[in-house]
Amino acid sequence: MDGNRNNSSSIRQMIKDNKSKRSRSALTEKTMPKLFLACAIISILTTVGIVFTLLAETFTFFERVSIVEFVTNKHWFPFTGEEHADYGIIALVAGTLTVTAIAMAVAIPVGLAAAIYLSEYASAKTRKIIKPILEVLAGVPTIVYGFFALTFVTPLLKEFIPTLKIFNALSPGIVVGIMIIPMIASLSEDAMNAVPNSMREGALALGATKFEVAIKVVLPAALSGVIASFVLGISRAIGETMIVTIAGGSRPTSDINVTESIQTMTAYIVQVSQGDAGFGTTIYYSIYAVGMTLFLFTLIMNLLAQFISRRFREEY
């Protein structure tokens, strides 16, 4: 009898415990998704923060410098005193686009060729060796590439082009290109790998050589992914900072000569951050206007890449 009562009371206790546990667990069950949603919202807030800060400070800048001057003036001389300062973004955009063009002239042919080799010619064993090495190349910090551009590539180029200045557009352009090679190679290779083997086999059965298969069958089929990788590469080159800051110099100009010093948008932002332009000066606000321009350039490129890979994708 006693044992029974004990049992039933302990069972009652268990039920009570269980209930309180359940209600606690029901509470966690409800709060956890909210916590995770809060985390997800931080990422949206980051975007909002970027757009908002850039816009707000850029507007302050445009209260002092007219937007017409910003877009049409060909000179960028902010450090000549408030009176004589020139704020013409064209000079910085010209520097950025020069470096980007040189970089893409290096990265597109080499990256695409490496992608074709890896996806069409290389054996699985070779691929297994080369791909990690390309990943290492992609993981090297940009400061290291900058050092390499200044202390190795520039002196090397000077052997061939004696008029080359210590700071120039050519050397950082080439090194930015080298930095982007792994990105283009791996993204393009992914796109080519997605082309089904039956298409290759069909072409080979008709007597095509591997080269013809690569150029006339695989490349056209993977074109959207390949072009998207180029566009992402351009976006990356436009936003690249340390290489151009170290090896490109700080002379904003719109008459481009690749052997002479230039300045990119990113390098200007670094130059101002390094100096002592106080909070509230026009120079301080100018980095936001430059940052806004930079952000728009890369955003358009990224959206373009997404559009290309969605719109022109061939489904198999």
Added chain:
Amino acid sequence: MALIKKETVRKRMGRRIAANSTAKGIFIAATMFALVVLAVLLYRIGSEGMEYLSLEFITNFASRMPERAGIWAALIGTLWVMAVTAPVSFILGVGTAIYLEEYAKKNAFTRFIQINISNLAGVPSIVFGLLGLTIFVRLLELQRSVLAGGLTMALLILPVIVVASQEALRTVPRDLREASYGMGATKWQTIRRIVFPAALPGILTGTILALSRAIGETAPLLVVGALAYVAFVPENLFSQFTVLPIQLYNWTSRPQEDFHMLAASGIIVLLIILLIMNSIAVYIRNKFHKRF
């Protein structure tokens, strides 16, 4: 009469085969170019950096005299910044990934978050610097502190961690979840006890790779206002600081050859740190990764 002229066919075949082998040569050369560049880069840094690389180089503070200069402040500064970046970006990144993969309904809002994250990944790092300068340094008045730098870096690598964690969560098969539900587990219990542990190796690999990217980043911290010349180590989260890449930038941008050699020595240290982190990531991936 033969319909096919054997002469012409043979000639054309010869040309096509020649084109194929030339092209193959060019493709191999292009691939080799990338590898050779890497080899040259490592060789140059190795040969320049050995001169000043010593134990004192690691334990000394920066100095105007190259033979007494070291990276201690930068090394400790990097550790401090990572001590902020790692937990913040891990918690926010994994939280976002769990929300998107496990809880979110497939609607416009979820798609918006997803697109937003992939676009954030494409924003240049220096723009994150401007964000950090405005929000953390000025608005929240954290000044040019370790905390401001670390939070900026956390936002920078957040998209990378989210995407890697999402991929890891997606590889956990339905069967495991359903078995757990079948045993009476709730959704959160399933996520905490089943899904998360199964996805953890993938998540950790992605996080370590993202952190190693943050360690090499220079531009955002330059904008946020890490110092270039520091002869002290940070004492707390609100101290001023420098990090390894900024110290290297400072040395590289000086004209004297000796400082370039110092920079090369520092680069060796930086690359060794990154190599160790990447090896850990690869080890975790190979050792704990299960194929379901």
